[in-house]
Amino acid sequence: MAAENFFRCIIYLALASVGGLSGCATDTSPPGAIPAAPSAYRNAPTRESLPRPSTDWWREFSSAELDRLQDTALANNRDLRAAIARIAQAQAQARLAQAALFPSVEAFGKRQSTAPLDGPGTVTSVKDWRSTNLYQAGLRANYEVDLWGRSGAAADSALALAVASIHQRETVALTLTSDLASAYLEYLSLGDRIAIADRNLRNRREVLAAIDKRIAGGESAVGDAIQQRVILATAESSSAALVQRRERAFNRVALLTGASPSELKLERHDLSGIAIPAINPGLPSDLLCRRPDVRRVEAQLASAQLDTRSLRANLLPSFSLLGEIGYGSRNLLALSNPASLFYLAAGSFAHTVFDGNRKQAQLEAAQARQLELLEQYAGILLTALREVEDALAGTRLTEDQHAALVEAADASRTAFEINRRSYEIGAADLLALLDAEQKMYANEDAAESARYERLRAAIDLYKSLGGGTRSTDTPACAG
Numbered sequence: 001m002a003a004e005n006f007f008r009c010i011i012y013l014a015l016a017s018v019g020g021l022s023g024c025a026t027d028t029s030p031p032g033a034i035p036a037a038p039s040a041y042r043n044a045p046t047r048e049s050l051p052r053p054s055t056d057w058w059r060e061f062s063s064a065e066l067d068r069l070q071d072t073a074l075a076n077n078r079d080l081r082a083a084i085a086r087i088a089q090a091q092a093q094a095r096l097a098q099a100a101l102f103p104s105v106e107a108f109g110k111r112q113s114t115a116p117l118d119g120p121g122t123v124t125s126v127k128d129w130r131s132t133n134l135y136q137a138g139l140r141a142n143y144e145v146d147l148w149g150r151s152g153a154a155a156d157s158a159l160a161l162a163v164a165s166i167h168q169r170e171t172v173a174l175t176l177t178s179d180l181a182s183a184y185l186e187y188l189s190l191g192d193r194i195a196i197a198d199r200n201l202r203n204r205r206e207v208l209a210a211i212d213k214r215i216a217g218g219e220s221a222v223g224d225a226i227q228q229r230v231i232l233a234t235a236e237s238s239s240a241a242l243v244q245r246r247e248r249a250f251n252r253v254a255l256l257t258g259a260s261p262s263e264l265k266l267e268r269h270d271l272s273g274i275a276i277p278a279i280n281p282g283l284p285s286d287l288l289c290r291r292p293d294v295r296r297v298e299a300q301l302a303s304a305q306l307d308t309r310s311l312r313a314n315l316l317p318s319f320s321l322l323g324e325i326g327y328g329s330r331n332l333l334a335l336s337n338p339a340s341l342f343y344l345a346a347g348s349f350a351h352t353v354f355d356g357n358r359k360q361a362q363l364e365a366a367q368a369r370q371l372e373l374l375e376q377y378a379g380i381l382l383t384a385l386r387e388v389e390d391a392l393a394g395t396r397l398t399e400d401q402h403a404a405l406v407e408a409a410d411a412s413r414t415a416f417e418i419n420r421r422s423y424e425i426g427a428a429d430l431l432a433l434l435d436a437e438q439k440m441y442a443n444e445d446a447a448e449s450a451r452y453e454r455l456r457a458a459i460d461l462y463k464s465l466g467g468g469t470r471s472t473d474t475p476a477c478a479g
Contacts (some may be wrong), residue, residue, distance in 0.1 A: 009220075009236055016421055017129070026339060030039065030312045036283040037283075037285045037287065041281055041388060043389050044392060045278070052280050052282055053462055053467070054094075055467070056185070057378035058462075060277035061181070061185075061275055061276075061455070063274055065183075065267055065268050066321070069180060069184060070177055070342045071180070072259075073177070073180050073257045074176070074177070075258075076258030077256060077258050079172055079176065080172050080173055080176055083165075085166065086165050086169070087165045090162040091165075093161070093162070094155070096158070097151075097158035097159075097376055098158070098159075100146075100151040100155065101146060101151050101152060103142060104142050105140070106140050107136040107138070107327075108136070108138060108142075109138075110135075110136050110137075112133065113134075115130065115131030115132070116131070117130040117131065123350055124372050128427055129356055134329075135330070135332050135335050136326060136327070136342075137326050137328075138324060138327060138328075140323070140324045141321075141322070141323045142321070143320065144318060145319040145320070145321065146347070147319055147428060149309065149310075150313035150316075151310075153306045157303045157304075157307045157310060157318070158303075160299045160303035160306060161300070162367050164297075164299035164303065166298050169293035169297045171292040172297075174292060174463060174466065175258075176256060178467070183256060184351065185271070185459075186452060187250055187253060187266070188269065188274065188372040189449070190245055190246035191269040191270045192271055193242050193269045193445055193449070195445045196445055197235065197441075197445070199237075199244055200441040201232070201239060201387065202374060203237055204231060205232065207420065207434075210420070210423065211224050211430070214336070224430045227430075227434070228430075231434065231437075235441070250266070252456040257437040271455075278436065279461065279462070281388060281392060286465075287385070287395075287466065289469075291466040292382060292466060292467075293384075294377075294380055298372060301370070301374060301377050302371050306370050307370075308367055309364040311359070311362050313361055314359055314362070314363075315352075318351070319349055320347070321345075321346070321347050322345075322348070324405060325341075325344075326339040326341075355360070387460075387464035388461070390460070390464070391460040391461035391465075392461065394460060395457045395458060398450060398457045401453070405447035406447045406450075408446075408447070409443040409444045412442075412443045414436055418436075418439040419437075420437075
């Protein structure tokens, strides 16, 4: 009677705790709110007829070699391969979580020996001591009833993490393609800048020859030649630094394509023929489905919400079913006899009465994780909007800057030619010639750098927009 009262008290406590938790088990609303996207970009171009970004956005630069490099990188890059392997891991974890929704069925067979026959302490002499064997074979099924949706929510959470891993792979691919485009175009731009530096060296050697000629004629001092040799040596040092930068850009291209620098062969060496694309960024709301990093955090947030739901359900009682069917006999030869058939059907109920608040702490940790991801989601949306605005402003301002520097380079080149001819006939002094020479090189180099900055601004815009990716299941990205 005392034991019966004890178990009755346990059941009453369990039912009371279920009643106290049933209200919170259905509360799945996320904390806080997501900031709304603006209706338009502040720096959006006025030409609405511009094309929207394509998925293979790097093809808009009209470089067959860049297209080939991107295809190679997407096939061979180690970071991308690692991201693909993480997708396989996440998908396997999702299948593992989904397996909890189904019963487990196993075949079993066993041989059991027992002695003494009626159990320990049942014999009084050695002559009464007997042993017996028991042979059994059959099927056993176990199933935990997902009455509160705990296993279902856990499976959906794992599936959301698998989706997040796919978006993480897309993020890695977007970073890879944009970094490769930047490195390749920088390599070509540095080739143009090296060509400008070589022309500058030739000009300065010609000026030095003209100075030596005037010194021989007694029209200039030896100090003028020394000054020009210093300027020439400085220019040679600057040219070597550009060559070193180009080598580093080349090596980076090799790394991103998954090859060693000795294996990589590039045919182009300048930016001639490279197009500067102009694109329509669309609406800010499109970023919700274009940007893979946004969608990754969105999937992680969905997983955290499902984890919270699963852990709420974990506070409630669990119900399990067990079934066995097979044949059992003390004689192995009689195991297949129809009279040896047996079955077992059992149901069990379990509820945690006291665990030191372990399950409650798990729930609170999941709720805090959900709140953290919600704040991350809101923050990454604002970061995405800022990056697009920066890129839009960059494409417009670098275009204006490039045009102004090209005009300045043309004017300074004309001024240098005039000063050089004037110096050769003695109508101008050396300082004017050196000043014109320095301005010409600086403006030509700055104009070439501005051209690359225009290309990089276009790359940044594509990257900030998510690389032009589309999602057919999201209306905002349709079209």
